[in-house]
Amino acid sequence: MQAIGYLSRVDHPDSMGLVAFEAPAPEPGPGELRVRIRAIALNPVDVKMLARQPERASTPVVLGWDAAGEVDAVGEGVSGFRPGDRVWYAGAVNRPGCWQQLQRVDHRIVGHMPRTLDFAEAAAMPLTSLTAWEMLFDRLRIDPSEDLGEPLLVIGGSGGVGSLALQLASRIAGLEVVATSGSEAGRAWCLDMGAEHVIDHHGDLVAGYRAQGLPDPRWIFCITHAGEHGPALAELLRPQGAIGFIDDFADAETINTLKRKSAGLHWAFMFTRPLYGTRDMARQGQILDRVAQAVDQGVLRTTLRGEPQPFDLDALVAGLGAVAEGHGIGKRVLLMP
Incomplete structure (x- = not known):
């Protein structure tokens, strides 16, 4: 599968240290979903986590925390989801992120996507x-x-x-x-x-x-x-x-x-619950389901701003640069191939 990760700001200074690479498809473990990602959004946390990486990593580090897609496979012990479900989530900061075509994610922090939004509109909202x-x-x-x-x-x-x-x-x-x-x-x-x-x-x-x-x-x-x-x-x-x-x-x-x-x-640090595996970790999935319901009822709306761009190295680097400037309105979204 296609992915983008951080490798070395010394060897790849023009791309913020990021490289595109091919990775094997991850297998979902117990309690996990494998999600085929259709769209991702960019956030200030991406820029902050990128800045905290060492000068060189031994293997590419996949970042990114805002995604919408479809359940591709379901691990043992998962309830409430099946292959083909449209889902959205932010993920966990201590696990590989969403800058990849397939991602493993704990099902407790995943919600069902609003029926009235497309993947780009939905990806702008979870985090x-x-x-x-x-x-x-x-x-x-x-x-x-x-x-x-x-x-x-x-x-x-x-x-x-x-x-x-x-x-x-x-x-x-x-x-x-x-x-x-x-x-x-x-x-x-x-x-x-x-x-x-x-x-x-x-x-x-x-x-x-x-x-x-x-x-x-x-x-x-x-x-x-x-x-x-x-x-x-x-x-x-x-x-x-x-x-x-x-x-x-x-x-x-x-x-x-x-x-x-x-x-x-x-x-409020949105990653606290998945980072520490708190007893109320499933509340994040419940919140996302409630937000989805409010979207479908016309109470809430997407914060997508501008035309979504294709997910590739150039677009990701340009988007992160814009986020780093700190003057944006709404959210930027990239569409996964």
């Missing part, structure tokens, strides 16, 4: 849906039955995770959502995704938020530039509220302010 859902409902513990109309501030609303967070918060949780963006195109995208207010995160966040005439936010979901925005977010957060981060953050001033407010401080 970001899981990240946003886990932060809003598992970490911040927002309750749609009790928290209707409460304000949520989302820092970085136009990227992949932000696009899903805005949809989930506004259309499922019923919150009043304030997003930030740094461009007019991003502002329009945030409004389309469900934000009721959009402020410029290049300006004064505290003044920009309070100009909306809203109570201070009960929750803040900071998706990007946590170190830059931390003090302002701690000032804005309502006492006894909660703030969640997905990027690295360690600012003593911000943490001390949150302490005085008896505020909750949370991280």
Whole structure:
């Protein structure tokens, strides 16, 4: 089968160290599916994991965590899936990724794809849906039955995770959502995704938020530039509220302010459940099934942006370069041959 993996940034500097190669088809073990991948999406985690690779690897390391495809084979002990099922998933960061035509994946973190989406539209959603859902409902513990109309501030609303967070918060949780963006195109995208207010995160966040005439936010979901925005977010957060981060953050001033407010401080790392094999690992498959249902009901929509490109070395390198710049809106997708 065809695959792309990291081998050596020294020997292959023009392709970020990536090489195309032929690999044997993997056999699914107990509890696993073998998925024939039809489309993959690109994420900042791909760039981060690529940067962490050694100068040279002994064999190509396959990365990538966002896929949609069809079940090709089923391992022993698997229930709920059969060959031919259309599925989507993000995968596990400690196992080979989806930059290959066939992939082994634990069936507990796989969901059934929305019936109303094609593979490209579906591939844009798993990792970001899981990240946003886990932060809003598992970490911040927002309750749609009790928290209707409460304000949520989302820092970085136009990227992949932000696009899903805005949809989930506004259309499922019923919150009043304030997003930030740094461009007019991003502002329009945030409004389309469900934000009721959009402020410029290049300006004064505290003044920009309070100009909306809203109570201070009960929750803040900071998706990007946590170190830059931390003090302002701690000032804005309502006492006894909660703030969640997905990027690295360690600012003593911000943490001390949150302490005085008896505020909750949370991280959401989408790979925690599969990485540690937690007892609730199957929740990821359940979340993806619930997201698929919401898509098919017209509540949620894909965040695919632009025309999908073919999966090859040139397109992958170009796509990763664009993701690394950090100014994208929505998601980039590549179609597997």
